[in-house]
Amino acid sequence: MRYIPNSPVERAEMLAAIGLGSAEELFDSIPETLRLRGLLNTPAALSEIELLSRFEEMAARNAGARRTTFLGAGAYSHYIPTIVDHIISRSEFFTAYTPYQPEISQGTLQTIFEFQTLVCQLTGMEVANASMYDGSTGLAEAVLMSERVTRRSKIVASTSVHPEYLEVVKTYVQHAGIDLELIEFDDETGQAGATLAAAIDDETAAVVVQSPNFFGCVEDLTTLADAAHARGALLVVAITEAISLGLLKPPGACGADIVVAEGQSFGVPLSFGGPYVGLFATREKYARQIPGRLVGEAYDKQGRRGFVLTLATREQHIRREKATSNICTNEGLIALAATVYLETMGRRGIQEVAQQCLQKTAYASQRIAQLPGFSLPFSGPRFNEFVVRGPIAASDLLSRLAGEKEIEGGIALSRFFPDLKSDFLVCVTETNTRAQIDALIEALTSLFANKTAGTQP
């Protein structure tokens, strides 16, 4: 097997050198009854050529990957500069281990320090960690952290937060003695609405909101922050489309206490849902309550600056059951990809991508709104996603767009909200050209716009 350096002959010599007659004897401490008699019932080895052929065949059956796409809802199509993959493919980055030995891991450590800084700059917060698995688990950890910080056990969250994120939070808190209360969003604006702030009381550890939210609407974070702080509660803000930070007021400037975001928009491929990267940022005074790894500046005896994993006593390998989290491996290489993306696009590029997303979305949404039988049910301001209400069941509409026009037009909301049968979520990014948007409008027109609103197929 070509990945095993020692040939069978060398291995036989090594066995002899340690006084064993056969490889089987290596497993003498395993009871005979447990040892497998033959080989596993898994396939025989494939050569590179055969293997690639098998995977290409499977990939070819993913028609969704080839189509013009307007899909969002927590995973976004943005252009990834060529340089990103080139850098993360360097041996020294992707085959490196966690930087526990700082003297020979300064490459990894310095890039994480830059990542932490960039996250703070974008979110407007004071301190950020080295990454969480993704936005959804980051949100769950933020909820657990709120309980630790405030010593209160009630969480109030809007149903305009990504439904899968809320599911993950529910899973994490089920045995933590935390009471999760979900407040229905305002179905006129599509925003969280005044009922969310009204639900905060003196038992509330944190109020959780997403902005832009699941429906693409931008939330009034400042008002919510004030309402939370007036009762001694924290404001936790989740963000699924991180590129929005290039244009929208950062949660830190609005008074957020903890910000969690999905960083996939920063140079990370869609890859059918993972690996992604969770950004986690908070106020300096809570630094010792943060989950996950932290990289800090340090100096050696000659006064040379370096970086090191620090405040490790929060973590599982030291504090064990009292740790701030059980997280060990996080998303190192993906955080690196995000770092390369953000530094390549830079101050101007991040803003320009955000601007193009906003403008193209406005162009698309306005034209769709004008089609007979179509409307935009939510009035709140939007960034790059918006909900469309169509004349027939959204799942059928989208199915026809895909099959007949090779366009992934959006995501049917009925997947998450069974009552919203006619609604679907459309996302437009800088990768969608005017021609593609016009083609979507044209397809909606020719296939559906002659039907009267409300007609079921």
Add this chain to the structure above:
Amino acid sequence: MTSEITKVTTHLSPNEQLIFERSQKGRIGYRLPPLDVEEMSLDKLIPRNFQRDDDLESMPEVSEVDVIRHFVRMSTWNYSIDLGMYPLGSCTMKYNSRLNERVARIPGFANLHPLTDERDSQGALQVIYELQQHLIEITGLPEISLQPAAGAHGEMTGIMIIRAFLDARDGEAASKRRTMLIPDSAHGTNPASAHLSGFSVKTIKSTSEGLTDLDHLRELCAHGDVAGLMLTNPNTLGLFERNIQEICQIVHAAGGLVYMDGANMNALVGVARPGDMGVDVIHLNLHKTFSTPHGGGGPGSGPCCCTKALAPFLPVPRIVKSGESYRLDYDQPQSIGRVKAFFGNYGMMLRALSYILTHGNDGLREATEAAVLNSRYIAKGLTGTYEKPFNSPPMHEVVFTDKLQARKGVHTLDIAKRLIDYGFHPMTIYFPLIVQGAMLIEPTESVGRQELDQFIAAMKMIAGEALENPELVLTAPHTTRIGRLDEAAAARKPVLRWKPKAKADAA
């Protein structure tokens, strides 16, 4: 202390600053096509008070050349598997195949949105399903979820499943069963994960042989409050728990379940199966046993496998096969719920499937044999030079201590730092906690004999230096870009981000 790195060699490479210190106003590293729709006034689209007004000041402005040089220079400061062996016990630092990287980048997978209709993502779902089948075969446990994103995440999932099973089985009485037993040699994620599921932790002693103390286990199980036992097999000392079947029987008889931390599967694949041992639930580390890259700290993937009895509690959605097509099954009313958005770290699943197919069933067995052989070879080579606290033959990893060297004031940390001067990454140090001055060594199958001999020679040299020239070892490393860092000062006054000069002065 100065924050400017003084030139220590003739090349800029070791002196590469932070990107923010490199940044120059006006530099550009990208180009987008011009906006091709009519531009509307920003204020009409987003209310003024929701807009960002800081122009992203202090964010970097660099050219593409700056970015390339910046990262390539920093990369030269890293050790990596491609450079040489990492003898890190418990980490399984094996070769990260380039072919796996190519597979993960196939556009039909890389460009696929997770919410694409099932009908148009059948190939992607097939990958998940096939990997599930192979991991089921490898572990001997019939049910599985690939949703957890890392080992600790899979562990949390496994323990939550145990909790859900007991609550369903025992109803009210389950509230008396909230103790999780953990060996004193356990990895730190174990108690942390137990805590997340509302369990408290009791520690089981190890025998002088390094194995689980069966009498102590029986004693603790007799209390009637045991929800389960978390163990690693081979354990964190590299020793196979030969009484594993009896251990499982004791716990089952007491009404509890057995969770196995699958971190050490590299000693078992193709040789023995946790399911056959009586284990109820296990997590795997695709970034260990199945070679997906460590990436400087992730991404990982931590599938959770379990018995049929525990299957109803697995996370949703389950990926199932219906006739010739693959489906997402959300109809699992007893599920513990989602542990992550979407399906898990899909890119790592592609790589792991590629690993399994590249090795083939004979290659998988061969890898396990080679891994254990390499570890045994090092064990023999270092016996006598370093204290080996346990006599039983080690499996894929072996533990030594610094006892012989400590007499001269040289400790495990110093030996580890000196090993860097010999061109190796240090082994795992001070773990497991039950061995004082522990050095846990796991070479994996990816190391050739010559390199093993070099490692043994280096360790012998250091042992000699510890006696004859301890100062050299105590002040190591000497050949790296920076020396030992003052971690205490870093932890007292943590500086966790760069700040622009004016802000930093004001702070």
Add this chain to the structure above:
Amino acid sequence: MANVPEDLHYSKDHEWVRVEGDSAVIGITDYAQDSLGDVVYVELPKTGEKFSANESFGSVESVKAVSEVFTPVSGEVGKINETLADEPEKVNTDPYGDGWMIRVRMSSPGEVDSLLTAAEYEDFTKAETE
């Protein structure tokens, strides 16, 4: 050899107690700070908090370890050593003086009698290291 002042009382968890009237000043011993290594952070309770004997009142962190600290006597916290927030290293350099942690108004002064004397503590730590 660790320093073990004669005039103090000691617990098996390596805390010391100095009795001043009906109050007890509490910290960790020289032996404890030496095992921990460079202290980087001390977590202390708020004044007014009440603890029973042997309850944890906070923790001490070094770079690689964290240890809970337990009060050997019951009572209410009257004062805490706020200087440890900026200079946690005092626990290393002067564990019995400037490294003091909390001052407790004792609710059962008699509890002091069941603590170890300096000699008993010294024997105890010798036995632990063997």
